[in-house]
Amino acid sequence: MDSQIDQHGDQAAPRLEFVFQIRIDLGERVIFGPLVRGGQQGFVAVKGGEITGPRLQGRVLPGTGGDYPYIWPDGTFEFDAHYLLEASDGTKMRLRNHGYRHGPKEVIDRLLAYEPVDPSGYYMRMTPSFEVPAGPHEWLGKTVFVGTGNRRPNHSIFRYWAVY
Amino acid sequence: MALGVLVPLKLEHVFDLRLSFGGELPLGPTSLAHDRVFHLVTGGTVSGPRLTGVVIPNSGSDAPCRSKDRTVIEGEWLIRAADDTVIRMTNAGYGPGAPMSAPWRADVPEFASASLHLSPKFEAPDGPHAWLNRTVFVGKGDRRRTDASIRIFAVM
Numbered sequence: 622m623d624s625q626i627d628q629h630g631d632q633a634a635p636r637l638e639f640v641f642q643i644r645i646d647l648g649e650r651v652i653f654g655p656l657v658r659g660g661q662q663g664f665v666a667v668k669g670g671e672i673t674g675p676r677l678q679g680r681v682l683p684g685t686g687g688d689y690p691y692i693w694p695d696g697t698f699e700f701d702a703h704y705l706l707e708a709s710d711g712t713k714m715r716l717r718n719h720g721y722r723h724g725p726k727e728v729i730d731r732l733l734a735y736e737p738v739d740p741s742g743y744y745m746r747m748t749p750s751f752e753v754p755a756g757p758h759e760w761l762g763k764t765v766f767v768g769t770g771n772r773r774p775n776h777s778i779f780r781y782w783a784v785y
Numbered sequence: 786m787a788l789g790v791l792v793p794l795k796l797e798h799v800f801d802l803r804l805s806f807g808g809e810l811p812l813g814p815t816s817l818a819h820d821r822v823f824h825l826v827t828g829g830t831v832s833g834p835r836l837t838g839v840v841i842p843n844s845g846s847d848a849p850c851r852s853k854d855r856t857v858i859e860g861e862w863l864i865r866a867a868d869d870t871v872i873r874m875t876n877a878g879y880g881p882g883a884p885m886s887a888p889w890r891a892d893v894p895e896f897a898s899a900s901l902h903l904s905p906k907f908e909a910p911d912g913p914h915a916w917l918n919r920t921v922f923v924g925k926g927d928r929r930r931t932d933a934s935i936r937i938f939a940v941m
Binding site for chain 2: 634723746782
């Protein structure tokens with residue numbers, strides 16, 4: 622289990638600790654443009670989902686947001702997602718996720734067609750942040766996280782690590 | 786679930802940043818229950834395997850918001866790379882909570898035990914530094930009253 626990854630010891634790299642994953646059920650994906658500023662705008666609604674992992678369990682609240690990616694003129698996807706989560710103890714929190722996906726065109730084309738793709742063949746990384754009430758989950762509002770994702774036809778799976 | 790296709794993340798050292806601060810300009814308590822303070826960034830250096838250069842003097846500010854539970858890091862400044870490319874760096878992240886009157890850390894610490902955890906972003910023109918625009922970064926660092934040291938890693 623890659624819950625803790627340590628490397629580059631001589632550079633004192635931060636320790637990454639796997640904290641949770643989120644399966645997000647998605648609506649129809651929309652892309653429109655070209656925009657006045659260049660590039661395209663995307664949108665996909667969040668219909669629900671499940672949070673599992675050592676540091677947070679719960680669900681994604683349906684109908685509370687989505688991903689509003691900006692697609693750069695060079696094809697880079699800049700993720701900009703926000704929606705609400707509810708922990709298993711009932712605590713509500715807002716997740717905002719920002720990140721990038723890019724790679725060779727033939728790899729991205731296969732990814733967009735949901736064909737199997739070697740995940741090392743493209744870049745998809747993000748850094749989520751949280752608005753969370755004081756209490757047992759407030760550490761989410763004081764911690765830097767990084768993550769990666771896997772895009773499927775009607776859902777995506779994101780895995781997140783805390784940076785220590 | 787297709788977990789097997791989610792690769793573990795790697796952190797790659799990009800550069801170390803040293804900032805010098807000018808005078809402290811406190812705003813005092815705000816309606817958001819924060820104490821914000823501005824430091825003019827008067828200069829600095831960038832050295833590392835993937836970027837070298839200087840921080841352009843007086844090109845930005847470091848403006849943390851301190852509260853008892855956490856410090857929210859916000860700042861931005863300009864880097865002039867060794868090839869003369871100008872790059873905008875926006876810094877964000879968290880530090881431990883502290884009242885405004887709390888002393889700054891006396892020593893630049895070992896990065897492994899540094900108290901600031903950062904998530905910086907960059908804006909670079911097309912060219913050899915454009916990879917900075919589409920990469921996720923994290924950093925660790927700390928500050929004294931008049932300077933800070935930050936180590937930046939790319940999330941690969």
